[in-house]
Each structure stands twice: as structure tokens, then as C-alpha cells.
């Protein structure tokens with residue numbers, strides 16, 4: 177069946193520059209912000225406690241009959257000076273967030289608040305810089321070059337890290353009858369990223385075999401707690417709200433952990449830091465950026481994505497497992513091993529990875545401030561956004577746009593097979609279209625191709641070893657808790 181966007185009765189294909197077609201009426205942006213202080217607090221309590229994240233957006237979308245509306249985004253007082261945003265919830269209006277000529281991405285990585293730069297050695301790391309700031313091109317260009325140089329290490333490095341994960345998974349399953357995938361995935365992801373950039377096993381550093389992920393987790397929590405709810409039954413909501421969403425937890429409490437993390441990278445990533453100095457980046461600035469890229473961007477992303485990948489593939493059922501295993505084993509046999517070329521030939525595996533990135537984008541929020549008055553459109557109307565207004569895209573709803581994707585709420589393993597692969601331009605997980613490339617002039621994730629490759633590789637390694645499996649799904653602070661209950665070895 178063809179997807180709605182490709183059928184002749186579908187909405188008009190949006191032009192790639194988001195220029196508003198004249199036939200759509202200009203509509204005032206519905207919604208509002210309420211009274212100062214009380215409005216943002218009400219929205220924050222709705223968001224975390226009375227409605228929950230998804231319902232918060234869906235109920236307003238319904239109430240205003242619009243995928244574009246005004247609301248406050250948490251955390252609000254006293255962490256964010258201005259919590260007022262224009263919220264975008266469809267695949268078309270969302271694209272304005274990728275237009276760096278109209279949108280400023282300075283200090284908006286975490287939304288309407290920014291953690292203290294004490295967490296990053298006093299520097300604003302690359303992810304907080306707008307492309308108009310010269311340091312963005314210097315740092316991003318540097319990392320793009322380093323990633324290109326490390327290309328040949330991606331597949332062997334990941335295969336090595338993941339083989340340790342499988343060994344532990346099997347041991348835990350046979351000892352305890354279950355295994356926490358998230359914990360093993362954290363160790364595997366940190367191990368891979370550290371070895372990639374430092375060419376050393378983290379166990380050979382003061383971090384030890386499991387210290388790295390634990391320290392990064394704490395450091396991430398201290399930066400991201402304003403966006404989290406612990407959901408603890410015995411802690412009253414108002415108390416949690418006060419502790420997590422009102423003030424920034426001080427860096428001093430995790431200073432010694434960060435120092436240990438930083439010095440492990442500083443002492444092990446010599447060659448990369450030498451390269452950075454050669455192009456004029458200060459050694460300590462390069463290292464704080466490396467810790468951020470490895471810990472926040474890469475490890476943080478993999479911490480959310482891989483459990484989601486396993487969860488969706490598990491719930492897709494045994495028939496999909498059989499088809500994935502058959503495809504993967506046939507291609508590996510034909511190609512004589514696991515290579516980039518082999519991964520490229522695995523159509524179902526590719527489609528499954530894109531579908532996971534569509535249905536559960538690992539980084540759900542994107543922000544940007546209007547550099548000028550901007551006319552945007554959704555499927556039905558045009559809207560005028562004024563200069564300096566904050567624009568916010570909630571990706572998990574935007575990539576379930578029923579005018580673009582058929583059966584958008586469901587996981588469809590074949591969704592991006594053959595002809596339909598063109599729909600990946602509406603997959604936005606990397607802060608850009610899946611058909612675009614990260615450059616020094618945009619804010620798209622420079623790890624985009626690596627992440628897609630590793631996700632495919634995870635499925636390949638898994639289905640070379642196992643026929644099928646089952647898991648139990650729970651909820652974590654950011655993402656899903658995945659517990660393996662059974663694993664059937666390849667026959």
C-alpha cells in the first residue's frame with residue numbers, strides 16, 4: 177500500500193524550503209501562556225504529573241485543533257527566564273527548525289534553560305554554539321574530520337564491544353533467568369566510544385571497567401534533571417518538582433567525578449588532542465569538548481537508542497526475527513563477512529532501524545529562536561512567528577504525522593523498504609532530514625551515519641548469534657528499561 181504522502185490525494189508535497197504556499201490561509205497561532213509565573217507552573221505540573229508528556233501535547237493539539245500552538249515548556253521558574261514557546265507537532269512545520277538562516281541555535285540544546293558551563297570546564301561546547309559563531313565550524317569541522325579518519329575502526333571496534341555484551345547477557349540469563357540490557361548496553365557503549373577516541377580500554381584507566389558509565393550518568397543527570405521526573409511513588413510530586421525543576425543542582429557535588437572522567441580522556445586521547453592544538457584549539461577546550469561529545473552526545477544517545485531498538489524489534493515478534501536473521505545471514509554469507517557494503521545490502525535491517533528512529537526518536541526535543549519574523553506552515557495553515565520567539569519541536573509526534581506516514585502509531589518493520597525508502601526524509605532524529613548530511617553550517621548530528629551504521633550492526637551481530645528472544649519492558653528516566661527473559665541461539 178502506498179503511503180499517504182505519495183498518493184495523489186495526499187496533501188500537497190511541501191516545498192523543501194518551507195516557503196508557505198499562497199493557497200493556505202494565515203492563522204493566528206492559537207494557545208497562550210497564562211499569567212506570569214502561575215501559567216508556566218501550571219503547564220509544568222500538567223506536563224510532569226497531571227497529564228504526562230505525550231498527553232500534554234496531544235490534548236492541546238486537540239483543544240486548539242492545530243499542530244502549531246503556544247504553550248510553556250518546563251522547567252520554567254526559576255531555571256528558565258522565559259519558558260514561552262511555539263510548539264510544532266507535524267512533519268511540515270517541524271522542518272523550520274533545520275533552517276539555520278532563520279533559526280538561532282545558541283545555548284538551546286537543552287531547551288529554555290542552559291546548564292552552567294561549570295559542567296563543561298567553563299566552555300560552551302560545540303552543541304551549544306550556533307553555526308554563526310566561528311567556533312562552531314572550528315569544533316564541528318574538527319570532529320567531522322576525526323570521525324572520517326576513524327571510519328575503519330567503527331565495525332571491528334563495535335563488534336569487539338558487543339561481543340562482551342552478549343557474553344554477559346548469556347551468563348546473566350543462565351544464572352538469574354533474566355538480564356538487564358540497559359546496564360550492559362551502558363558499559364558496551366562507553367567502552368566503544370572510549371576505545372574509538374582514546375584507543376585504549378577504559379578498564380586500563382582510573383575509570384575501571386564500569387566507572388565510566390556511572391560517572392557520565394551522574395554528570396548527565398546533574399545537567400538534565402530539569403527535564404526529568406523520577407516517578408517515585410513515595411516522593412510527593414510537589415517535593416520532586418521543587419528539587420528537580422526549580423534550581424540547578426550544583427556542579428560541586430560531582431566535581432571529583434568529572435575531574436576523573438576528564439583526566440582519563442586527557443591522558444588517553446593524546447593524538448586527537450595534538451591534532452586539535454595543531455588547528456588552534458586549546459588543549460583543554462578540545463578535551464572538554466571531547467568529553468561532551470563522547471559522554472553527552474554519543475554515550476547519551478546510545479543509552480537511549482539501543483534499548484529502544486531492542487524493545488521494538490522484540491515486540492515486532494518472531495516472524496520479523498526470522499526474516500531479519502534470514503536476510504542478515506544470507507548477505508553475510510554472500511559478501512564473505514560483515515562490511516559496510518554488506519550492511520548496505522540488508523534492506524529489511526535498514527528499514528527496521530529507520531523505523532525505530534522514526535517511532536521513538538532518541539532525542540525528542542528540538543529548540544531554536546526565530547532570527548527574524550518567519551512565516552511557517554503546517555498542512556492546513558500559515559502562521560507568523562515573530563523575531564526572538566522560541567520555537568520548539570516535539571519530535572515523537574512530528575514523526576507520527578498521519579498525513580505523511582500511514583499507520584503512524586504502529587511499528588511497521590517494512591515501512592522504508594524499496595520505493596518507500598524516500599520517506600526517510602521525514603525521519604528527523606539527527607536534528608535534520610535523514611537525506612541531509614551534517615556540515616559545519618548546520619546543527620545536524622555529526623555522528624548521524626555512525627549511529628545508523630551501529631544500529632544496523634547491532635541487529636546484524638544479534639541475529640548472526642541468535643534466532644529469537646523475548647524481553648520485558650519498563651520505564652526509565654529517559655527511555656525504556658529492557659530486561660531479557662529468553663534468548664534462543666542460532667540453529
Ligand code: HEM
Pocket residue numbers: 281285302303304305316319323469473474475476477478479481538539541542543605606607618619620621622623624626627
Ligand atoms: C544514538 C546516538 C546519538 C543521537 C541520538 C544523537 C543525536 C543528536 C542530536 C538530536 C543532535 C542535535 C541537538 C540539537 O542541536 O538539537 C546532535 C548533535 C550533535 N551530536 Fe549527536 N547523536 C548521537 C550520537 C553522536 C555521536 C556518535 C557523535 C560523535 C561521535 C555525536 C556528536 C554530536 C555533536 C558534536 C553534536 C552537535 C552538532 C552541532 O553543534 O552542530 N552524536 N546529536
